[in-house]
Amino acid sequence: xxxxxxxxxxxxxxxxxxxxxxxxxxxxxxxxxxxxxxxxxxxxxxxxxxxxxxxxxxxxxxxx
Numbered sequence: 001x002x003x004x005x006x007x008x009x010x011x012x013x014x015x016x017x018x019x020x021x022x023x024x025x026x027x028x029x030x031x032x033x034x035x036x037x038x039x040x041x042x043x044x045x046x047x048x049x050x051x052x053x054x055x056x057x058x059x060x061x062x063x064x
Contacts (some may be wrong), residue, residue, distance in 0.1 A: 015051055040057060 006024045015021055023042050027035050 020049060 002024070006022065010019070010022055013021055023038075025038050027038065
């Protein structure tokens with residue numbers, strides 16, 4: 001069920017131009033270093049994507 005929901009949300013994000021901003025990974029509580037690595041890598045990926053493009057559109061509408 002979770003995988004279906006994630007796939008659905010990923011499609012929604014793709015439709016909105018926000019693909020790549022959702023990640024799911026199963027990590028045991030005993031895998032602290034793996035958790036750190038996954039979060040660090042994902043945070044770097046998101047930062048490299050730049051700001052949320054929808055925020056800029058929203059601000060343009062408010063200013064317009």
